[in-house]
Amino acid sequence: MLVKGSGAGDQEQPGSSPPLGGGDASTVVAQAFLTMAANGMRCWGRFVQAYGRHQSGILRAVLASQRGGGLTELEAQAIAEDIRAYLREVADVSLQEARLLHLELERLGERLASATAGAGVASAPVRRWRVKP
Amino acid sequence: MTNGVVSIAAASGAAHAVSPREQPIIAELGFAGEMRALGEAITDWIAQSDAEMREALSWQFLAGSKYFRPLTVFSCHRAVHNGPIPTTVIHAAVLLELFHNVSLVIDDIVDKSDTRRERLTLHAKFGQLSALMTSGYITADAFRMAGDDTAAVQLFAELLKRLGVAECMQWRLRRQPLGVEDWRRIAGEDTGSMFEIAACLGDRSGRLRKFGGLLGLLYHACDDVADVRGTTALGGGGYDDLRDGILTLPAALAIRDPDIVRIFCNPAASDLDRLAKAFQAEIPRAEAYLDDIAAEAEAEARLFARNPDPLLALIGHTRQLSTR
Numbered sequence: 001m002l003v004k005g006s007g008a009g010d011q012e013q014p015g016s017s018p019p020l021g022g023g024d025a026s027t028v029v030a031q032a033f034l035t036m037a038a039n040g041m042r043c044w045g046r047f048v049q050a051y052g053r054h055q056s057g058i059l060r061a062v063l064a065s066q067r068g069g070g071l072t073e074l075e076a077q078a079i080a081e082d083i084r085a086y087l088r089e090v091a092d093v094s095l096q097e098a099r100l101l102h103l104e105l106e107r108l109g110e111r112l113a114s115a116t117a118g119a120g121v122a123s124a125p126v127r128r129w130r131v132k133p
Numbered sequence: 134m135t136n137g138v139v140s141i142a143a144a145s146g147a148a149h150a151v152s153p154r155e156q157p158i159i160a161e162l163g164f165a166g167e168m169r170a171l172g173e174a175i176t177d178w179i180a181q182s183d184a185e186m187r188e189a190l191s192w193q194f195l196a197g198s199k200y201f202r203p204l205t206v207f208s209c210h211r212a213v214h215n216g217p218i219p220t221t222v223i224h225a226a227v228l229l230e231l232f233h234n235v236s237l238v239i240d241d242i243v244d245k246s247d248t249r250r251e252r253l254t255l256h257a258k259f260g261q262l263s264a265l266m267t268s269g270y271i272t273a274d275a276f277r278m279a280g281d282d283t284a285a286v287q288l289f290a291e292l293l294k295r296l297g298v299a300e301c302m303q304w305r306l307r308r309q310p311l312g313v314e315d316w317r318r319i320a321g322e323d324t325g326s327m328f329e330i331a332a333c334l335g336d337r338s339g340r341l342r343k344f345g346g347l348l349g350l351l352y353h354a355c356d357d358v359a360d361v362r363g364t365t366a367l368g369g370g371g372y373d374d375l376r377d378g379i380l381t382l383p384a385a386l387a388i389r390d391p392d393i394v395r396i397f398c399n400p401a402a403s404d405l406d407r408l409a410k411a412f413q414a415e416i417p418r419a420e421a422y423l424d425d426i427a428a429e430a431e432a433e434a435r436l437f438a439r440n441p442d443p444l445l446a447l448i449g450h451t452r453q454l455s456t457r
Binding site for chain 2: 074077084085088092095096099100103
């Protein structure tokens with residue numbers, strides 16, 4: 001089960017943050033590093049939580065492996081079910097955190113684009129192709 | 134009121150109606166206008182359809198529909214965008230409802246169901262040939278109406294493919310002692326895919342696709358539990374599932390018992406009652422699993438929706454379906 005609200009539950013909405021001032025590209029990069037670090041730590045924290053929820057199944061599998069088997073078919077199926085659920089949860093967490101990171105970095109990029117467009121840094125679009133004669 | 138079903142556009146003479154159970158959620162979400170527009174669009178489409186198909190189409194779409202998939206489309210749009218629901222989104226919701234009815238027609242034929250919502254199914258009323266041809270007509274015309282909305286065309290194509298895969302997979306895996314993860318995969322491709330596509334039609338960024346999948350999974354699971362609640366050995370909602378060895382959520386939970394596994398894989402008529410009781414005994418655990426799925430869906434809504442309230446309302450409404 002995914003942990004409710006463990007991600008960016010209070011994440012800012014696009015366009016709701018104050019515009020960056022001039023020369024804040026380095027600030028954005030710093031914010032991006034922090035965002036990535038926080039995302040990574042949160043992701044691993046949720047991996048650990050998922051392990052905790054399925055610890056009994058995983059440990060039973062490890063013990064059975066060390067004993068060289070000795071499980072009934074149904075016991076083996078139950079352990080397999082538990083581990084499959086664990087793998088699915090871990091995969092879901094990975095995807096969800098990746099999507100959150102993508103959103104957050106996208107918003108940082110938008111803020112930077114707004115700031116640089118307002119400062120007149122952006123000029124008229126530069127044509128990179130030639131019209132056919 | 135006619136047969137307990139309320140017309141949503143009586144003034145315009147629309148033939149379509151929304152079932153009373155969905156009235157509160159429509160009111161809560163504030164989509165009465167959009168549902169009216171949806172009903173009118175379907176009415177107009179039937180009126181303009183080929184005369185050969187009109188009677189069958191009217192029969193299929195006249196029944197008190199839940200319109201839950203269009204509601205999901207609208208809610209997902211509202212969850213991410215401000216302002217009124219655009220006509221393009223309403224149009225997409227109409228087409229999704231058409232494709233949904235195609236799946237209902239085919240399901241009823243495959244399941245040999247003579248009634249749906251206390252009315253004759255399309256094939257029971259008009260015959261199998263007519264029902265199959267009508268489903269093909271709806272499919273073709275829905276794709277035509279998608280027009281140059283290539284993204285919607287891709288989504289509808291994905292939907293039909295996944296529904297076909299899900300049905301084949303579910304039938305191939307019947308009477309096998311599979312577990313909850315397998316149930317989840319099947320349900321995810323079946324009802325989950327429908328609601329994933331609904332979410333993507335509401336918000337084309339795809340941000341709510343996972344939410345849609347979880348909502349569909351919850352819907353499928355609640356349906357399973359409600360069917361098991363209503364099952365008796367001699368009929369009832371889940372009787373066919375018992376007989377055919379279909380993997381429902383309570384079944385996936387129950388078949389950890391070796392005796393139940395044996396019966397599930399090769400049921401005699403005299404075993405069905407015991408099977409039904411074993412599944413019913415798993416309802417508390419199934420309900421707990423439903424709560425987990427609802428919590429996952431809620432987390433997705435809160436993380437990725439600008440305004441999660443419509444999505445949370447959908448989750449709440451769906452969650453109650455297990456006790457219908």
